[in-house]
Amino acid sequence: MSASKLTKEQKDALAAELAMPWGRVALRCDGYEVSLVVERDKGLTYRVMTYVNGFFKGAWTKPKSEAPESKFLRKSVRPNCSPAKRKQMEKALGKRYVQKDPYFSGSWTIYLPDWSSGKAALSHLCRVCESVEVIEKTAASDLGTVGAAIDDVFE
Numbered sequence: 001m002s003a004s005k006l007t008k009e010q011k012d013a014l015a016a017e018l019a020m021p022w023g024r025v026a027l028r029c030d031g032y033e034v035s036l037v038v039e040r041d042k043g044l045t046y047r048v049m050t051y052v053n054g055f056f057k058g059a060w061t062k063p064k065s066e067a068p069e070s071k072f073l074r075k076s077v078r079p080n081c082s083p084a085k086r087k088q089m090e091k092a093l094g095k096r097y098v099q100k101d102p103y104f105s106g107s108w109t110i111y112l113p114d115w116s117s118g119k120a121a122l123s124h125l126c127r128v129c130e131s132v133e134v135i136e137k138t139a140a141s142d143l144g145t146v147g148a149a150i151d152d153v154f155e
Helices: 008-017 068-072 083-093 095-100 118-128 139-154
Strands: 024-029 032-040 046-052 074-079 107-112 132-134
Touching: 008 024, 008 118, 024 118, 032 068, 032 118, 046 068, 046 118, 068 118, 074 118, 083 095
Parallel strands: none
Antiparallel strands: 024 032, 024 132, 032 046, 074 107
């Protein structure tokens, strides 16, 4: 398998396609089919969702997941407690205690399937994958064969 990445022109064209509501792009990334689909989120906001081989599993979101599909998702690292709460605990328990305590100084990680823009999703995929190729749309040719099959049924 040759290690090919997207060119700047391809990235721009794909990002433009993902800038519209219900836009869709199909890519072949390291042997997986990764679909980026613009879907409605809350109100009138839209997010780019990631589907690997046609579906999404919640098991991929876990931080210690062994699933290779997790690399296509957006990594989000959050602190266990907010800075304001941490400051409050430093006053109550002491700065040294809070620094050494794994809860107050720790964080948790989750992998999320959504992106704020198509450009962000494409950049991530180009960064984490060895090869990224566009899967060409052949829907028009497939419709012709499906249409012919339907005509045969109704004759």
